[in-house]
Amino acid sequence: MLHIVVSVKQVPDSREIRIDPKTSTLVRIGVPAIVNFYDLHGLEEALVLKEKYGGRVTVISMGPPPAEKALKQCISLGADEAVLITDRAFAGADTLATSYVLAEAIKKVEETWGPVDIVFTGKQTLDGDTGQVGPGIACRLDIEQLTYVSKVTGYNGETKRVTVQRKLEDGVEVVETKTPVLMTALKELNKPRRAPMPGMLRAAQYKPIVWTTADFPNLDRSKIGLKGSPTIVGKTWVPEIKAADTQMLDGDTKVKVGTLFDKIWETELPARFGWDHAANGKGA
Amino acid sequence: MTEEVKKTTEDEMPDWSEYRGVLVYVEHREGVAKPISWQLLGQGRRLAEKLNADVMALVIGDNVGKLAEEAIAFGADRVFQVDSPTMHDYRTYPYSRAAMKVIHDAKPEIVLFGATATGRDLAGAIATHLPTGLTADCTQLDVEPDPSRLLLASRPAFSEKMMATILCKQYRPQMATARAGVFEALPRDPSRRGEIVHVDYTMAEEAVAAKVLDFIREESTVNIEEAEIIVAGGRGLGSAEGFKLLQELADELGGEVGASRACVDVGWINHHHQIGQTGYTVRPKLYFAFGISGAVQHVVGMQNSDMIIAVNRDPEAPIFKIAHYGIVGDLYEIVPAMIEEARKRKADAASGKGSKTEAEGGVRV
Numbered sequence A: 001m002l003h004i005v006v007s008v009k010q011v012p013d014s015r016e017i018r019i020d021p022k023t024s025t026l027v028r029i030g031v032p033a034i035v036n037f038y039d040l041h042g043l044e045e046a047l048v049l050k051e052k053y054g055g056r057v058t059v060i061s062m063g064p065p066p067a068e069k070a071l072k073q074c075i076s077l078g079a080d081e082a083v084l085i086t087d088r089a090f091a092g093a094d095t096l097a098t099s100y101v102l103a104e105a106i107k108k109v110e111e112t113w114g115p116v117d118i119v120f121t122g123k124q125t126l127d128g129d130t131g132q133v134g135p136g137i138a139c140r141l142d143i144e145q146l147t148y149v150s151k152v153t154g155y156n157g158e159t160k161r162v163t164v165q166r167k168l169e170d171g172v173e174v175v176e177t178k179t180p181v182l183m184t185a186l187k188e189l190n191k192p193r194r195a196p197m198p199g200m201l202r203a204a205q206y207k208p209i210v211w212t213t214a215d216f217p218n219l220d221r222s223k224i225g226l227k228g229s230p231t232i233v234g235k236t237w238v239p240e241i242k243a244a245d246t247q248m249l250d251g252d253t254k255v256k257v258g259t260l261f262d263k264i265w266e267t268e269l270p271a272r273f274g275w276d277h278a279a280n281g282k283g284a
Numbered sequence B: 001m002t003e004e005v006k007k008t009t010e011d012e013m014p015d016w017s018e019y020r021g022v023l024v025y026v027e028h029r030e031g032v033a034k035p036i037s038w039q040l041l042g043q044g045r046r047l048a049e050k051l052n053a054d055v056m057a058l059v060i061g062d063n064v065g066k067l068a069e070e071a072i073a074f075g076a077d078r079v080f081q082v083d084s085p086t087m088h089d090y091r092t093y094p095y096s097r098a099a100m101k102v103i104h105d106a107k108p109e110i111v112l113f114g115a116t117a118t119g120r121d122l123a124g125a126i127a128t129h130l131p132t133g134l135t136a137d138c139t140q141l142d143v144e145p146d147p148s149r150l151l152l153a154s155r156p157a158f159s160e161k162m163m164a165t166i167l168c169k170q171y172r173p174q175m176a177t178a179r180a181g182v183f184e185a186l187p188r189d190p191s192r193r194g195e196i197v198h199v200d201y202t203m204a205e206e207a208v209a210a211k212v213l214d215f216i217r218e219e220s221t222v223n224i225e226e227a228e229i230i231v232a233g234g235r236g237l238g239s240a241e242g243f244k245l246l247q248e249l250a251d252e253l254g255g256e257v258g259a260s261r262a263c264v265d266v267g268w269i270n271h272h273h274q275i276g277q278t279g280y281t282v283r284p285k286l287y288f289a290f291g292i293s294g295a296v297q298h299v300v301g302m303q304n305s306d307m308i309i310a311v312n313r314d315p316e317a318p319i320f321k322i323a324h325y326g327i328v329g330d331l332y333e334i335v336p337a338m339i340e341e342a343r344k345r346k347a348d349a350a351s352g353k354g355s356k357t358e359a360e361g362g363v364r365v
């Protein structure tokens, strides 16, 4: 039996965000809100593990009330219960304050439904894009952390240890650790399912459980929201791609290419690579 | 949020005079540093100079004395070396505890990590424990001089459509992870002097739950991060076959083949070749863009190249805005002509016919 918590964030689909060229500000109106797609990979893995070992999947999200929609989507996919953590006091949080609230929420999930074995978060979000919330939650709960998980290769119910593959820049690491553990999901982890009809029907009826600050009597107010956030967003600007003094080359193909190579031959490169004298074709 | 920003700017800052200097985490695999480590040491040195403070390096591993010496050659004034068999593989728990001990003792005002899997894993854990603010995936790092000594950590947001400067005023150290390929390493100077501090830190293996069972290194024959010439192709190639042609040109010039994400997504070439926001950031001497439109997420990864040459069928393609030389045309006509031209020039030079460079008295190296 496994109790798995999946932490999901509702994000604006950043592919749809445009910059207003006149005001240099973000145009968010009409931008669809979606479940951060890495989080759906975390949910899928949780569902697969539940199918294999039995147990329950609880989904949590911190955000404004419309994030309910994201939670309902998770229910339609097969999550057992979904909790929305919402309160104006949580707004403006950076990753430190976000991980504090989510860790407190996971403790409350444990009080409500029993001990948690695995927590899934996404590798990172499409909007904040920091990848810091997962490690933050793990630290606060004082549990193991396995980031960038591309495959869960085994779970041993007796030893309570998991084995996973982590995809790093230069290769794949096979690592094993004890539960409880927090894992951050990559898209390589699995292929999320489509919502089955019964799930969709359940989601249509389902009201996510809502927790506000009132539900956390021991919450340290100095650690939440803007006040609990050490980072501050200062200046924002639209990056200017520095336009080069482009020289367009004319003529037929042979002329264009010839002119281009004349230009290249004016640089230090032919000497550097030995093109100008060496018989060793491939350069230094 | 803007209101709050104004307020804190006017706030008195706490007394941080105990915290001085820039600490850079040196990421490595089996004692071989990742390029980002030396890039950050270079940038750390630039920041430290503005702050009139030291730049320090943190080396954690098993038998990493050589690496600690390298860190000095690449610019560190002082290196903290944590050396123990438990530290052979990167694991969050022992590494973060060792790093926190060094941070507690050395009290740097700024700590920098690569925005890599390991760097983000480690920095995320440390920042939460300390606690302090952590800015992710920076592409610009600057400081305000005395008295504020603030780190101005700037990062792209919303798929590179915006930039934001993130500040951390009320906590020390100020921490950031930074993108590989953006900052320049200092030239390696083995005669540079510095101090190596052997940190007395041990952790029993039994105290560490995580066991690394295996590491399967991905055999990558490309080294796009350090290539001086990159021959990159985009969706305009039309098929995986197109990359064979680009490889021919790259071989002729001694360069590496790069790609836009569009090509990686459809599987024409693997991710190790991808340039851009979600791929590598590069700054070669020569960058060819064949059949690449010039989307901002691509451009951020190559705009600092010394010379950019774009070939595209569409005269309006945005890539031409940032290119130094542009050719409008079909790449399947241009690339073969380039291969031929390169061969001819090299053959002429080798057979003593005299290339233009020689005729003009070009310098040999």
Ligand SMILES: Cc1cc2nc3c(=O)[nH]c(=O)nc-3n(C[C@H](O)[C@H](O)[C@H](O)COP(=O)(O)OP(=O)(O)OC[C@H]3O[C@@H](n4cnc5c(N)ncnc54)[C@H](O)[C@@H]3O)c2cc1C
Binding pocket: A007, A008, A009, A036, A038, A039, A060, A061, A062, A063, A093, A094, A095, A096, A098, A102, A120, A121, A122, A123, A124, A125, A127, A128, A129, A130, A131, A132, A133, A134, A231, A233, B133, B134, B135, B136, B155, B157, B158, B164, B166
């Ligand atoms: C332009 C911009 C730049 C920012 N830069 C920084 C910065 O450098 N440092 C910093 O500390 N903060 C930063 N923030 C604030 C940060 O985006 C928010 O704290 C955000 O709520 C969480 O961070 P993230 O989106 O980066 O999450 P990530 O750490 O990328 O998310 C990882 C995973 O954590 C889980 N998760 C994250 N948020 C939630 C949530 N609300 N509910 C449930 N699960 C969640 C999800 O599973 C997600 O996949 C920035 C915000 C903006 C708008």
Ligand SMILES: Cc1cc2nc3c(=O)[nH]c(=O)nc-3n(C[C@H](O)[C@H](O)[C@H](O)COP(=O)(O)OP(=O)(O)OC[C@H]3O[C@@H](n4cnc5c(N)ncnc54)[C@H](O)[C@@H]3O)c2cc1C
Binding pocket: A015, B159, B233, B234, B235, B236, B237, B259, B260, B261, B262, B263, B274, B275, B276, B277, B278, B279, B280, B290, B291, B292, B293, B294, B295, B296, B297, B298, B301, B311, B312, B313, B314, B317, B329, B330, B331, B332
């Ligand atoms: C979050 C996010 C991250 C991203 N990260 C990256 C990234 O890291 N790297 C990246 O590259 N992209 C990235 N992208 C994708 C990026 O937005 C573009 O979609 C992508 O760069 C387009 O690739 P392309 O230029 O090859 O293709 P296209 O935009 O389709 O351009 C093809 C070009 O080829 C030209 N062409 C066609 N046939 C010929 C011919 N025979 N001869 C000459 N020219 C020809 C066309 O005129 C056109 O300009 C990212 C996007 C998002 C949303």
